[in-house]
Amino acid sequence: MRKWLPLLTVCLGTFMLLIDVTIVNVALPDMRTDLDASFGALQWVVDGYALAMAALMLGAGSIADLAGHRRTYLAGLALFATASLICGLAPNPTVLIAARIAQGIGAATMSCTTFALLNAAYAGRDRGAAYGMWGAVAGASSAIGPIIGGLLTEIVSWRWIFFVNLPFSVLAMALCLVVLTEGERAQHNRIxxxxxxxxxxxxxxxxxxxxxxxxxxxxxxxxxxxxxxxxxxxxxxxxxxxxxxxxVLDLTLLRDRFFTGVLIAGATLYFAAFAALMYTQIWMQSSLGLSPIAAGAVGLPLSLMAFVVSGALGKYLHGDNPGRIVGAGLALIGLGGLLGALFVHGDASWPALIPGSLLVGAGVGLATATLSSAAMSTVPWHRAGMATGALNTAQQLSFALGIAALGGLFTHRTRHVLDNPATTAAGVQLTLAVSGATALLGALVVPILMRRRTPAAAESTDTTARFDSESTEHAVAERLS
CATH class of the missing domain: 4.10.860 (DNA Excision Repair, Uvrb; Chain A)
Structure with missing residues (x-):
């Protein structure tokens, strides 16, 4: 059991940083009332976090490669916990937004170390199992955020969606000091x-x-x-x-069609699967009158489906055709978005979201772990932080820009009247339709970009074989330890 403690340590951090992407969605109406926040300020409460992650992920990856992945992960945990405390105590929107940005900085420094830490701790089949379990946690975290946020907001206060991070952060820091090992650091000396x-x-x-x-x-x-x-x-x-x-980003990596496909897939996935969730929450609470708990529970099908699919299939999704797997995941997300747009109309209620959410959850679970391991397969070990940082940057920047772009469509349809079910449903319908169409386009493009040219070419241009070969994985693990 002890051998899985490094995985638990990494998954705790992943769970916190990803859940905080969406946990605030369900609390936005209460924040608006309590802090007298404008609609633009509410967007920044969500976007400030995602934008900080996106903007600093590449730099954090380079710092982690230089300073050490374990040390960087620990520093990120400490900053994340401190910022969470300030978020919970925020007296006005300005302080809350500033603290959310600080949270995002801490999350960026944690996120960029994830796979380097897992690679240092596991090899062979254990590494595949660790990737699969991490993928299950990652796939479910963003979707389960509204559920936990709804419970805390209604039972206690919206402030507890931030306070709850503190005990988990302390546990993760203690485990980090005891069970994680530091891999070999990069030899460059400039950031x-x-x-x-x-x-x-x-x-x-x-x-x-x-x-x-x-x-x-x-x-x-x-x-x-x-x-x-x-x-x-x-x-x-x-x-x-x-x-x-x-x-901070080696632009020659973008000459690799496969790596470019990974970045496009990550950006498409986060835009299509998660950017519209903020507006579905506003519709359910402000227009339909659902409580925070009830509105959060509507996201449960997406969360459970993502967890089940990634947990059950994650360890089998690291073969020679990751583009097809990711493309299939994006296709499911796209169909789910369009199904939601079809069912959400002027007199619709919350059950209209469920069928589409199930498909989106299946797509997220199918694509997440595959996409992450594919990114790592394109670079040598000493560029692990850069590869992870590039992928996470694409994902979080797409999410941040998606919140802002879909917000324009939403407010155009609602005409800034958030308590009218008919107009708000029209806004949600449009955001879901755009999300679904974007995912389907990605499902067409990504498999082409992520197709290996030939087995020989693939072996010469990337390191996929290293991650698929148990003997070579052991050699890499020994080098990292």
Missing amino acids: DVAGMTIFTASAATATYALIRANEHGWTNALTWWLLLGSGIALAAFVAIEIRSDQP
């Missing part, structure tokens, strides 16, 4: 501060522009200047990375 800073500025400016457009309209001149500034910053980031000896 790409300029690249990290410019990328963060580009992502934050784009997100702010989208949220501002929701409040002030697309005719607002400042919105377009912000978007232009974001584009210029992104171009500057590319220029910096091309010239950097030790870039």
Whole structure:
């Protein structure tokens, strides 16, 4: 049993950082009342966390490769716990948003170490089992957030959705000190501060522009200047990375069609499966009058399906055709989104969400673990932090921008009237339709990009064989330990 303690330690952190992506959704109406928050502020409560994760994930991965994955994971846990405490005590929206951003920084430093820590602890079939179990936790965490959030919000207070992180953080830190081992560190000695800073500025400016457009309209001149500034910053980031000896993101990785497919798949999955959840929660509570517990429970089918599928199939989903598996997962998510859009109409109620949620959950469970192991298969061990960081950046940035972009569609349909079931249902219907269509498009593109050219070419261009071969896995594990 002791050999699975490293997995438990990593899964505790994963569970907390992913559950905090969506746990706030169900508490947004109470936050709005208690803190007198605007709709834009509510978007930032969700987006501030996701954006911090997305913007800092690459930099955190480079730091982890240099400073050590165990040490970085521990530091992230400590910051995450401290920020959670401040979130729970926040007296106004400004403090809450700032603390959520700090939470996201802690989550980024934890997330970028996940697979390096698992690789250091396990090899052979144990590694496959660990990936499968981690995938089950990851697949269920984001979906189960509204359920836990609903229980805590209604029974105690919305503030307890943050306070509950504290005992789990303490347990994870204690286990980290006792059971995790530190792998070999990268030999470079410089962090790409300029690249990290410019990328963060580009992502934050784009997100702010989208949220501002929701409040002030697309005719607002400042919105377009912000978007232009974001584009210029992104171009500057590319220029910096091309010239950097030790870039925060090695752009040559994007020449690998397989790795590019992994990033596109991760971005599509998080946008299509999770970005619309904020608006379904607003519909159920503000328009249908559901309690936080009841609204959170509506997400249970998605959560259970993701957990069951990933837990049952995760260890079998690391073969030679990950693109097909991920593509199938995206197809299920797409069909689920379109099914939800079909059933949610003016006089619909919460059961209209269930059939689509089951399909989305199955797709999330099918794709999550496969996608993560596929990302790791493209890089050598000393770039584990960069690969994980790139994938998580794509996922969280897509989620953050998705919240902002779908928010524009939602408010356009609802005309900012959130207590009218008919107009709010129309807004939810549109967000689900766009999410579903995006996932189906991804299901067509991703398998093509993630198709291995030939067995020989695949062996020469990536390290998939290392993760599939037990003897080589043992060699890598010994090098990491």
